[in-house]
Amino acid sequence: MTGLAAHTLPGRTAADALVSPLHAALHSPYRPEVGGEPNVKELALIALDAARSAGASYADVRFVRNRSQSLTAREHRVSAVADSETFGFGVRALVDGAWGFVASCEVARDEVARVARDAVAQARAIRPPLLRPVVLASAPVVAAGTWRSPIEVDPFDVAIEDKVALLLGANQAALAVDGARFVSSAMFFCREEKTFASTDGSCTVQTIYRTEPSMTITAVGNGDCAMRASADVAPRGLGYEHVRDAKLVENAPRWASEAVEKLGARTVDIGRYDLVLHPSHLWLTIHESVAHPTELDRAMGYEANYAGTSFVAPPEKVLGTMQYGSELMTVRGDRSQPGSLSACGWDDEGVQPDDFDIVRRGTFVDYHTTREQAPWLDWYYGKTGRSTRSHGCSYAQSWSAVQVQRMPNVSLLPGDEDLGWDDLIAATDRGIAIIGDGSFSIDQQRYNAQFGGQLFYEIRNGRVTGMLRDVAYQMRTPEFWGSLDMVGGPASYHLGGAFSDAKGQPVQANAVSHGAPVARFRNVNVINTGRAA
Amino acid sequence: MMLRSLATSARHLSRNESAAIAERALSFRTADEMRIVISSSSRGNTRFAANRISTAGDTFDAVVTVHSKFGKRTGSSSTNQLDDDALRATVQMAERLAMLRPEDPEALPELGPQVYQPGRDWADNTAALDAGGRARVVEQITEAAKRAGIVSTGFLETAASTTAVANSRGLFAYDRATSSVLTTTARTPDGTGSGWAGATHHDWSCVDPSALGAAAAEKASRSAHPVAIEPGRYTVVFEPTAVGNLVQCITRALNARAADEGRSFFSGAAGTNKIGQNIVDERVTISSDPFDPHVASAPFTGDGLPTRRVVWIENGVVKNLDYDRYWARRHNRAPSASGGSIRMSGGSASLDDLIRSTTRGVLVTRFWYLRPVEERTILYTGLTRDGTYLIEHGTVTKPVKNLRFNDSPVFMLNNLDEMGAPVRVSASEGGDPGQAIMVPPIKVHDFDFTSSSDAV
Numbered sequence: 001m002t003g004l005a006a007h008t009l010p011g012r013t014a015a016d017a018l019v020s021p022l023h024a025a026l027h028s029p030y031r032p033e034v035g036g037e038p039n040v041k042e043l044a045l046i047a048l049d050a051a052r053s054a055g056a057s058y059a060d061v062r063f064v065r066n067r068s069q070s071l072t073a074r075e076h077r078v079s080a081v082a083d084s085e086t087f088g089f090g091v092r093a094l095v096d097g098a099w100g101f102v103a104s105c106e107v108a109r110d111e112v113a114r115v116a117r118d119a120v121a122q123a124r125a126i127r128p129p130l131l132r133p134v135v136l137a138s139a140p141v142v143a144a145g146t147w148r149s150p151i152e153v154d155p156f157d158v159a160i161e162d163k164v165a166l167l168l169g170a171n172q173a174a175l176a177v178d179g180a181r182f183v184s185s186a187m188f189f190c191r192e193e194k195t196f197a198s199t200d201g202s203c204t205v206q207t208i209y210r211t212e213p214s215m216t217i218t219a220v221g222n223g224d225c226a227m228r229a230s231a232d233v234a235p236r237g238l239g240y241e242h243v244r245d246a247k248l249v250e251n252a253p254r255w256a257s258e259a260v261e262k263l264g265a266r267t268v269d270i271g272r273y274d275l276v277l278h279p280s281h282l283w284l285t286i287h288e289s290v291a292h293p294t295e296l297d298r299a300m301g302y303e304a305n306y307a308g309t310s311f312v313a314p315p316e317k318v319l320g321t322m323q324y325g326s327e328l329m330t331v332r333g334d335r336s337q338p339g340s341l342s343a344c345g346w347d348d349e350g351v352q353p354d355d356f357d358i359v360r361r362g363t364f365v366d367y368h369t370t371r372e373q374a375p376w377l378d379w380y381y382g383k384t385g386r387s388t389r390s391h392g393c394s395y396a397q398s399w400s401a402v403q404v405q406r407m408p409n410v411s412l413l414p415g416d417e418d419l420g421w422d423d424l425i426a427a428t429d430r431g432i433a434i435i436g437d438g439s440f441s442i443d444q445q446r447y448n449a450q451f452g453g454q455l456f457y458e459i460r461n462g463r464v465t466g467m468l469r470d471v472a473y474q475m476r477t478p479e480f481w482g483s484l485d486m487v488g489g490p491a492s493y494h495l496g497g498a499f500s501d502a503k504g505q506p507v508q509a510n511a512v513s514h515g516a517p518v519a520r521f522r523n524v525n526v527i528n529t530g531r532a533a
Numbered sequence: 534m535m536l537r538s539l540a541t542s543a544r545h546l547s548r549n550e551s552a553a554i555a556e557r558a559l560s561f562r563t564a565d566e567m568r569i570v571i572s573s574s575s576r577g578n579t580r581f582a583a584n585r586i587s588t589a590g591d592t593f594d595a596v597v598t599v600h601s602k603f604g605k606r607t608g609s610s611s612t613n614q615l616d617d618d619a620l621r622a623t624v625q626m627a628e629r630l631a632m633l634r635p636e637d638p639e640a641l642p643e644l645g646p647q648v649y650q651p652g653r654d655w656a657d658n659t660a661a662l663d664a665g666g667r668a669r670v671v672e673q674i675t676e677a678a679k680r681a682g683i684v685s686t687g688f689l690e691t692a693a694s695t696t697a698v699a700n701s702r703g704l705f706a707y708d709r710a711t712s713s714v715l716t717t718t719a720r721t722p723d724g725t726g727s728g729w730a731g732a733t734h735h736d737w738s739c740v741d742p743s744a745l746g747a748a749a750a751e752k753a754s755r756s757a758h759p760v761a762i763e764p765g766r767y768t769v770v771f772e773p774t775a776v777g778n779l780v781q782c783i784t785r786a787l788n789a790r791a792a793d794e795g796r797s798f799f800s801g802a803a804g805t806n807k808i809g810q811n812i813v814d815e816r817v818t819i820s821s822d823p824f825d826p827h828v829a830s831a832p833f834t835g836d837g838l839p840t841r842r843v844v845w846i847e848n849g850v851v852k853n854l855d856y857d858r859y860w861a862r863r864h865n866r867a868p869s870a871s872g873g874s875i876r877m878s879g880g881s882a883s884l885d886d887l888i889r890s891t892t893r894g895v896l897v898t899r900f901w902y903l904r905p906v907e908e909r910t911i912l913y914t915g916l917t918r919d920g921t922y923l924i925e926h927g928t929v930t931k932p933v934k935n936l937r938f939n940d941s942p943v944f945m946l947n948n949l950d951e952m953g954a955p956v957r958v959s960a961s962e963g964g965d966p967g968q969a970i971m972v973p974p975i976k977v978h979d980f981d982f983t984s985s986s987d988a989v
Contacts, residue, residue, distance in 0.1 A: 305717065529906045
């Protein structure tokens with residue numbers, strides 16, 4: 001099969017496997033950064049050798065140390081300060097086309113060898129029911145790769161006192177607004193130090209940072225309450241500089257005023273409206289209605305028991321032909337946008353991710369893939385003159401979880417014309433402008449969705465005439481994206497995102513960014529979510 | 534060095550091992566007070582799709598979390614490395630964080646020694662199920678599905694876990710628990726029909742894989758080629774899993790503080806709450822009992838409080854809200870410490886009885902992607918999934934396309950027509966064991982479906 005690497009090399013022994021670029025890498029002068037553990041690469045070698053000796057045709061091992069820190073403040077008090085670290089390793093082994101995966105927190109020679117042998121034994125145990133053996137797409141060997149998030153300030157080096165002062169200052173600024181009754185603010189930081197090695201000979205060491213500052217302000221009055229979350233500040237793959245750039249103290253009075261204003265906003269009249277969507281809102285609609293349905297494992301039925309399948313299926317009937325949206329819709333997958341949550345040097349199979357179009361001028365052209373999945377589309381890549389390669393979408397949330405296909409950053413590209421928020425509003429006769437993400441729900445094939453938001457503004461004759469409340473829109477994905485008739489220019493592009501994209505069983509969380517310009521969608525069904533208790 | 538037990542096949546920390554770790558960690562304390570929570574677990578899972586196993590995994594982990602306190606300054610830190618150096622570093626980190634933060638006016642002193650009832654949620658046979666055993670279980674479902682021309686997917690997970698809590702005032706608690714969950718979604722090969730079945734229990738012998746596989750397959754076959762019905766208000770028969778999906782939306786809103794602060798459905802007028810008010814049909818009682826053998830949960834909380842039976846709603850009236858230690862002390866009440874399981878009252882009718890008494894209605898297997906829309910009314914949206922049918926004149930006549938609702942489970946329990954006998958359900962969207970939940974099938978009127986979905 002073109003473009004595929006045989007995962008088994010007949011006649012090759014475990015000892016032969018160690019005489020490889022990996023072997024050289026493992027004995028290179030390079031010192032791994034993982035948790036100050038000088039022996040991680042040596043342990044990786046033990047794991048891979050044990051897996052091959054036990055009969056694995058391919059194996060990989062990840063040693064991961066995840067450190068996280070969270071601070072939360074409520075009104076004038078700090079409600080929690082917590083620091084957490086978890087360290088361990090997982091071995092994935094392929095035996096006659098079946099996967100086994102075993103993980104342990106006990107990072108020691110004997111345990112590493114046991115875990116690798118158990119991973120092989122597990123693959124053997126599940127082999128009998130197997131119908132379609134796993135075959136991996138080829139991937140260039142990365143003998144000694146290193147990558148680090150492009151941070152300016154390590155959040156773990158910033159004094160706790162400074163973080164506490166910032167949160168309490170932001171809360172104070174919000175509470176100074178008349179009507180703002182409750183305020184919570186938080187910072188969350190994580191650092192993932194990961195060493196990956198495989199029997200193909202790859203070895204990569206990465207240090208990945210993620211940072212999220214956030215606030216929620218609640219206004220209470222007249223027996224009612226309204227909340228404003230800082231949804232326009234997204235989590236990022238950055239350091240403490242992202243907290244400073246979020247300007248919580250400076251923004252808090254505005255967010256508080258908007259919470260108070262929501263209390264007195266007019267309830268929406270149900271009907272069809274043109275929607276002008278801010279990227280702080282649109283990122284979540286992209287996530288649910290474009291990014292998830294274009295995961296290849298979903299389309300092939302692998303996630304049917306939880307996350308669901310996809311309306312973008314079967315691949316042979318939709319790839320290169322299905323009209324996903326209007327001509328203005330070009331959506332790209334990447335793990336390269338600086339400061340994005342999905343950014344990395346290599347995925348959890350040692351593959352350097354590429355940037356790839358998912359929807360090009362409205363037509364669906366590709367899925368997200370891993371090394372196991374890319375060969376499923378061999379026919380399509382051959383037909384379109386491309387080699388079969390993984391897009392680098394393998395990810396596991398920790399050392400204890402097996403790798404699965406997870407979405408990269410999936411973003412709507414801006415248009416060429418320099419249009420902004422005000423331009424789209426000015427061009428709209430009867431509509432609603434929405435800022436920030438709110439309530440969200442979508443079916444298991446990603447057809448029918450409902451989205452709320454943080455702020456809703458009525459548009460009449462090209463002008464904002466006031467704030468609305470109780471707004472949610474219901475949509476059917478192809479019609480919604482087909483109604484896209486205006487996109488903003490590059491200056492309006494903004495990265496939203498979340499830490500908590502859920503998929504897989506056991507459920508794993510993935511951190512992912514979605515970029516978008518401002519955009520307008522025509523004639524969308526809006527419902528009223530208010531109802532008396 | 535990692536301490537370990539090898540009781541049956543699942544590694545976990547014993548009581549003595551946990552106590553030894555606690556003693557070592559507490560010996561590093563310089564803070565006024567310290568609490569340590571030690572958990573360990575062996576987890577095994579097997580996934581299947583397209584009638585074959587796709588992945589499996591076995592993991593062992595042990596985590597120590599230290600809570601340190603200088604006066605009213607508190608800090609927390611956790612690690613999963615249990616050697617002396619790691620424990621000392623974790624204690625020092627928690628103490629450093631505590632010293633660097635302002636005083637917390639809501640901080641409470643640690644508890645002294647408590648008396649605990651033994652937990653009731655451990656089963657040896659659950660702890661003994663290994664990767665080979667899981668594969669054989671899955672095969673029961675996939676082989677039957679193949680024979681029936683159905684495409685089965687699913688997830689089986691078992692866990693053997695321990696939790697210990699100890700503090701510098703001499704409190705020590707230890708419990709071990711098992712869990713198992715098996716869920717399966719069957720689809721027709723043409724993709725027009727989908728059915729689901731699932732079960733969870735701490736005792737694996739209470740789960741019947743073949744029956745679940747058969748139920749999912751039957752639902753899939755019966756749901757093929759659904760027809761669309763107009764959205765609107767319908768009489769709905771909810772299977773127990775669907776009831777479990779929705780009742781959790783109510784129990785998640787029981788926080789007493791949010792109620793007293795005026796930002797919850799359970800808020801009353803001017804700083805009061807709804808305790809004592811009738812909020813749903815008088816046949817509805819919802820409670821938590823950690824020692825109910827059908828829905829057992831942990832015998833203590835993370836701060837070492839013994840758990841106890843709590844009745845939240847009794848005969849339609851709010852009896853209790855969920856109080857943590859601080860809010861309870863401030864309002865002169867006992868903290869709730871309920872353990873988090875859910876049991877809802879029921880009746881004597883069977884699911885078939887509920888269907889037979891329905892002239893026109895919708896039968897719902899379960900819900901998906903439930904998300905809150907309006908906190909003050911517990912208004913949620915979500916969609917039916919994996920088996921939605923039309924009932925006409927007492928009979929299920931045809932499958933219907935899935936429906937999105939915008940409604941509140943509180944309104945639903947006010948519009949109650951009839952209830953069946955409660956059963957244990959697997960009502961977690963992600964297929965994890967989730968909360969222990971026992972609820973009946975119910976029939977309600979005027980449930981608000983707001984749109985139709987083409988999703989199968």
